[in-house]
Amino acid sequence: MQYFEYLKDADPNLFKILSKDAEELSHIIGVIFSDAREVYVDGVRKYACVKCGNIHDRKFRANDCRYSDLGLKPYLCRGSCGLSSCKKGYSSKRLLNRHCEYDQVKKCGRCGRYQSKQNFARHTSLCQT
Numbered sequence: 001m002q003y004f005e006y007l008k009d010a011d012p013n014l015f016k017i018l019s020k021d022a023e024e025l026s027h028i029i030g031v032i033f034s035d036a037r038e039v040y041v042d043g044v045r046k047y048a049c050v051k052c053g054n055i056h057d058r059k060f061r062a063n064d065c066r067y068s069d070l071g072l073k074p075y076l077c078r079g080s081c082g083l084s085s086c087k088k089g090y091s092s093k094r095l096l097n098r099h100c101e102y103d104q105v106k107k108c109g110r111c112g113r114y115q116s117k118q119n120f121a122r123h124t125s126l127c128q129t
Ligand SMILES: [Zn+2]
Pocket: 049, 050, 051, 052, 053, 054, 065, 066, 069
């Protein structure tokens, strides 16, 4: 923090940028750690995204919404799709599930190469090595 004070005099421009980023960061952290707000629409309980205010039926959807608003992708594949080195990340559980379902890869028993799920049937019928 002392360095911060020093910077204020030494480099006011950089200080301004840094404190703006810090402000933004604390805003982002605030959004991440606050849960979706309960709202009632025609007497039905719904959930409002803390970032954009969009109304969602389910709490987890409202919470996922704030991730995509912030451009965050906290749902990591970690190999759930079948490719152990997969490092893809998604902003919602739904998108991650879709990736695992559609982008899933399978190892061909004959050539040992990974094939996407869509290609797998075609590949095994062609793969003769
Ligand atoms: Zn949102």
